[in-house]
Amino acid sequence: MALARISYADASIRLAILVSWCGEAVRVAAKDCDDLVEFRLIGGIRVSEEGDPVTFEFPLAATSLAAKPQLMTKAGDSRNRVW
Numbered sequence: 001m002a003l004a005r006i007s008y009a010d011a012s013i014r015l016a017i018l019v020s021w022c023g024e025a026v027r028v029a030a031k032d033c034d035d036l037v038e039f040r041l042i043g044g045i046r047v048s049e050e051g052d053p054v055t056f057e058f059p060l061a062a063t064s065l066a067a068k069p070q071l072m073t074k075a076g077d078s079r080n081r082v083w
Contacts, residue, residue, distance in 0.1 A: 004028055005057040006039075008048070026056070
């Protein structure tokens, strides 16, 4: 899971959780939105569903935590393993 900060051309900012990034489409669960929000890559520019250009930032703390493997113990196994 990655936290994203989405900046719009009008200087507004929306916080969101990255749900999927598949090819040219990015889907996020945005704060104060009931539905997922999708952004597309058009001509090398990421745009909102309304066609407004946006930029994505991924705060270091959130992405570095998401990238670290979790230690889990398999049932019946006393050794810790990375799964």
